[in-house]
Amino acid sequence: MGKQANMARAFKAVDGDFEARVRDSFARQTAMRLIGARMGRLEAGYCEIELPFRDDLAQQHGLFHGGFTSAIADTACGYAAYSLFGAQDSVLSVEYKINFVSPAAGDRLLAVAGVKKSGRTLTVCEFEVMAAKGEEQLLCACGLATLIRLADRPDRPQAD
């Protein structure tokens, strides 16, 4: 909880319309729709993605599959970084590292990602994933991601 507050730093977006741009991009991710992930709070340099539990999201023991823990964490990092980019840029994941620290058991996962360093080409984000059961939240994964800005390659293909 403290971490979430802590990650939302005083970044200033260069694109005043970043929220519409980010949410539009997320909405085009059919993968996130398939698993039922939703974008939550979004600020300049900060992004939350939530994943409610469903029986078809499980690993062999009936808990959230780690691949989806990673998927929402990676996506949250991408959009935390992308929120600080210009309207004509797009973003790609270069790499990330994730530690699974507790079983992903609960009624939903909450991935929170914050920009740690925003460079001209590369952005570094940190993330945490909480497994929530009602009001309780337990840290279930954490990590770091490196993202790259593709300058002047808009995320949404232009109509011609």
Added chain:
Amino acid sequence: MGKQANMARAFKAVDGDFEARVRDSFARQTAMRLIGARMGRLEAGYCEIELPFRDDLAQQHGLFHGGFTSAIADTACGYAAYSLFGAQDSVLSVEYKINFVSPAAGDRLLAVAGVKKSGRTLTVCEFEVMAAKGEEQLLCACGLATLIRLADRPDRPQAD
């Protein structure tokens, strides 16, 4: 291709029935069923998982979502490690790191994972994910994973 051959090393399984045990565990992963992933070749210390492209597996540009690239890589590592465990053990992912080196464009992804170090408690696996289009394969991601053995905690809950 060379890598795949190279990853399949001379490990000897302690459980002669490891293949049935691994494939049974994989079959219980509803997450893999949801996305349409299939387990391919399986050997002691080596595992392949394939993911055919579908429109609902995409990121915002219509390519495979990186979360699924990770999901099949992480799963392949888990089962490569698990193949070397005893029949009464189970496996958990401790952490992994993935680099995305090329766009995940193609008609299927192929994750190949091989054990690099098999210890009493921890196992380290390396993996590669290829994006395949017909006969062509291009490396699209690679990484390393650390897995932990949970001794005497069978993967499949016992009937009582």
Added chain:
Amino acid sequence: MGKQANMARAFKAVDGDFEARVRDSFARQTAMRLIGARMGRLEAGYCEIELPFRDDLAQQHGLFHGGFTSAIADTACGYAAYSLFGAQDSVLSVEYKINFVSPAAGDRLLAVAGVKKSGRTLTVCEFEVMAAKGEEQLLCACGLATLIRLADRPDRPQAD
């Protein structure tokens, strides 16, 4: 600065003498002596290591060599974890990941490491390295490390 405060969490050491034990272990690291690293603040689950600049610690451009940035970060993580262990345990690094986010230029480096998850077998630490010039501090690296507890294998060989 905020991060440093933030990393020092409310962990309780099981060994009341952890500070003497940790500082004694650090003092036996000839590698840290060679490069001139010093252990700073130490609390249960938290450790700082400082490295003053010297001309023989440089990479090809005259800045701190990244290998030493990593060396003090890894060491700080090891002792942050070890501070929470029992008097008869020892600690080993399993793996870590480090991002270099700014040039390591300054008159000293300060590595701060805090335990993020303390498990029975594995501990996960996060770390930051600041490059300091006088009063100013700039984040130059950050990362995550996984450590393992070796129960009942004391760090210091017993006299017989």
Added chain:
Amino acid sequence: MGKQANMARAFKAVDGDFEARVRDSFARQTAMRLIGARMGRLEAGYCEIELPFRDDLAQQHGLFHGGFTSAIADTACGYAAYSLFGAQDSVLSVEYKINFVSPAAGDRLLAVAGVKKSGRTLTVCEFEVMAAKGEEQLLCACGLATLIRLADRPDRPQAD
């Protein structure tokens, strides 16, 4: 051994004089001189660095300090990447991840690094570190590193 052979791939250097350029850069690393590291075999996209054991390179149990294992691995990756760059470029480490898989005990360490993907901006290298005792070699660490090319910023400051 197989890995070493395997890492040396068919890369073609754009700068015919890469070997002199790389070895000159390495020679300017005072850090490598301090610990006694030597560059071994060097090819386009491949680099070896060796570190003979000395009593002042140890951690608390008298083995090679993991910080130096990392230092030579990171350096080998940097020069494997740099060997493929143009004469006017320089190289920086973006991040790396290392797994320590066996104790670093022996009379020398040998880090071998090979380029896995050479992009316009980013290069990904894999590495292994062997602990050698006489003729025997044991894998003691392995990992992946991401490097960035700084185009048109020569590694060696020009005389004016």
